[in-house]
Amino acid sequence: MVILAATATDLRRDPRAPRSVRDVETVFDAHVDRGVVERALAASTFGSMWLDIPRPDHPQATESIVCDLLVVGGGYAGLWTALHAAQRNPDRSIVLIEANRIGWAASGRNGGFVDASLTHGLENGKTRWPNEIDMLEAMGRENLDGMQADIESLGLDAEWQRTGVLSVATEPHQVDWLANAAAHGQGQLLGLREVRDEVRSPTYLAALYSSDTCAIVHPAKLAFELARACQEAGVRIYEHTNARRLDSAGVALRIHCDAATFTCRNAVLATNVFPSLLRRNRLRTVPVYDYVLATEPLTGRQLDRIGWRRRQGIGDCANQFHYYRLTVDNRIVWGGYDAVYHFGRKVDDRYEDRAATYRRLAAHFFITFPALEDVRFTHRWAGAIDTNTRFCAHWGLARDGRVAYVNGFTGLGVASARFAADVCLDLLDREPTARTELEMVRRQPLPFPPEPLASIGIQATRWSLDRADHSAGRRNVLLRTLDALGLGFDS
Numbered sequence: 218m219v220i221l222a223a224t225a226t227d228l229r230r231d232p233r234a235p236r237s238v239r240d241v242e243t244v245f246d247a248h249v250d251r252g253v254v255e256r257a258l259a260a261s262t263f264g265s266m267w268l269d270i271p272r273p274d275h276p277q278a279t280e281s282i283v284c285d286l287l288v289v290g291g292g293y294a295g296l297w298t299a300l301h302a303a304q305r306n307p308d309r310s311i312v313l314i315e316a317n318r319i320g321w322a323a324s325g326r327n328g329g330f331v332d333a334s335l336t337h338g339l340e341n342g343k344t345r346w347p348n349e350i351d352m353l354e355a356m357g358r359e360n361l362d363g364m365q366a367d368i369e370s371l372g373l374d375a376e377w378q379r380t381g382v383l384s385v386a387t388e389p390h391q392v393d394w395l396a397n398a399a400a401h402g403q404g405q406l407l408g409l410r411e412v413r414d415e416v417r418s419p420t421y422l423a424a425l426y427s428s429d430t431c432a433i434v435h436p437a438k439l440a441f442e443l444a445r446a447c448q449e450a451g452v453r454i455y456e457h458t459n460a461r462r463l464d465s466a467g468v469a470l471r472i473h474c475d476a477a478t479f480t481c482r483n484a485v486l487a488t489n490v491f492p493s494l495l496r497r498n499r500l501r502t503v504p505v506y507d508y509v510l511a512t513e514p515l516t517g518r519q520l521d522r523i524g525w526r527r528r529q530g531i532g533d534c535a536n537q538f539h540y541y542r543l544t545v546d547n548r549i550v551w552g553g554y555d556a557v558y559h560f561g562r563k564v565d566d567r568y569e570d571r572a573a574t575y576r577r578l579a580a581h582f583f584i585t586f587p588a589l590e591d592v593r594f595t596h597r598w599a600g601a602i603d604t605n606t607r608f609c610a611h612w613g614l615a616r617d618g619r620v621a622y623v624n625g626f627t628g629l630g631v632a633s634a635r636f637a638a639d640v641c642l643d644l645l646d647r648e649p650t651a652r653t654e655l656e657m658v659r660r661q662p663l664p665f666p667p668e669p670l671a672s673i674g675i676q677a678t679r680w681s682l683d684r685a686d687h688s689a690g691r692r693n694v695l696l697r698t699l700d701a702l703g704l705g706f707d708s
């Protein structure tokens with residue numbers, strides 16, 4: 218989740234945050250009638266609205282298959298890898314395997330914010346890689362434009378809209394953060410009246426508008442359409458084909474699934490938050506659950522009450538932030554705020570239907586848009602985010618350079634998965650490129666500690682972030698220490 222996380226990260230480290238403010242309530246602590254919330258959620262079905270559309274089936278692999286390149290994982294990272302590999306070398310035999318269905322995981326559940334940043338926001342990148350941040354920003358823009366060009370040239374129906382993004386201040390101290398960001402060229406500052414002319418919410422005090430660094434997309438359609446483009450480029454796709462083990466067999470690799478074995482020269486592991494086939498990667502990420510609601514389509518009258526004619530993606534800018542956007546049929550997709558880690562690092566669908574979180578999200582929706590009190594939610598869902606300690610993707614090679622992997626998108630992977638795919642292919646080619654020479658690509662993040670330390674640390678950090686949101690942004694000793702060490706927890 219998202220984009221706005223990127224902006225929030227940029228802004229919340231502003232040293233000008235007041236230091237002597239006593240804990241205050243935030244606008245989202247306002248009371249919302251429980252009946253309104255319950256009524257709005259009563260008819261919602263559990264499961265990603267994006268995936269609630271027809272989609273093509275792909276067969277399960279049930280034999281021994283030999284190929285040049287095996288891509289493991291049918292989310293954006295795997296799909297872009299397979300597609301670009303086929304475009305780079307049409308003669309290469311490429312197979313993509315997916316344990317479940319194409320796009321069923323994060324790639325079919327996200328907010329659909331396509332943000333240019335490769336570093337989970339400018340400030341995170343600037344702090345970690347000050348010498349190459351300009352290049353990283355330029356590469357991020359190039360990647361976003363390249364994604365748009367790919368979508369157009371391949372005719373992918375993914376509901377791509379280059380709407381830009383509004384980061385809105387809902388607390389007085391956030392107005393200063395936005396002004397500071399605007400002064401550093403990160404967008405156009407809109408005052409209270411200007412932002413409410415764009416989108417009418419009584420919670421908005423100001424906004425930062427970035428017109429060109431972000432698009433919105435239909436996440437699942439993007440995945441399905443990428444799969445179609447892969448097949449048209451000659452990639453064979455298998456679903457329900459779970460890679461269980463990876464062995465080296467002389468110059469070849471063997472990947473064992475339940476009903477099939479693959480023999481290949483190279484493999485790319487694009488398995489995101491799921492347990493890696495490489496033991497070395499298992500402590501590098503933790504699953505963090507992010508929750509989303511979608512409304513019924515708004516009528517013209519309902520939409521008139523809030524404006525939003527330019528359909529920008531929107532996020533507020535506390536540590537615990539909401540992100541929201543319109544769909545082409547004028548639903549509002551509304552997610553974020555709670556980012557939940559469960560002891561033991563497991564990805565488990567039992568964590569997804571969390572009533573208290575959906576109620577909180579719904580209440581915050583009505584605080585933001587009281588004029589939409591008659592609107593109902595039709596879908597509620599959650600997804601696991603692969604969070605690492607540096608908040609953006611990390612890469613590596615294994616098995617004598619024959620296996621490349623990428624993980625750790627930390628909630629900002631819709632655009633950066635495409636860049637990540639190119640990095641994986643460059644790494645396997647063994648020819649240095651501008652991408653593989655990046656320090657960001659060459660360096661690995663620090664791992665999270667094993668349990669119970671991971672859980673204790675993450676819960677303490679989450680608590681501190683909540684306190685900071687209730688203290689005009691002021692960061693406590695734990696957060697300041699983590700900032701100094703370049704560590705933390707984000708989503």
Ligand SMILES: Cc1cc2nc3c(=O)[nH]c(=O)nc-3n(C[C@H](O)[C@H](O)[C@H](O)COP(=O)(O)OP(=O)(O)OC[C@H]3O[C@@H](n4cnc5c(N)ncnc54)[C@H](O)[C@@H]3O)c2cc1C
Pocket residue numbers: 218219220289290291292293294295314315316317318319320321322323324325326327328329330331332458459460461487488489490491492507508509552599600601602626627628629630631632633634
């Ligand atoms: C609720 C939510 C909201 C988000 N919002 C945004 C947003 O607005 N903008 C943004 O930029 N990012 C957002 N993100 C993050 C973004 O969705 C992800 O970073 C991105 O989808 C990652 O793509 P992926 O291909 O790495 O992972 P995935 O989509 O998770 O795909 C990985 C695939 O690998 C498969 N797999 C795993 N192990 C194996 C195996 N052993 N064998 C075979 N297959 C395997 C899995 O089944 C899965 O399908 C959000 C994420 C969530 C959960």
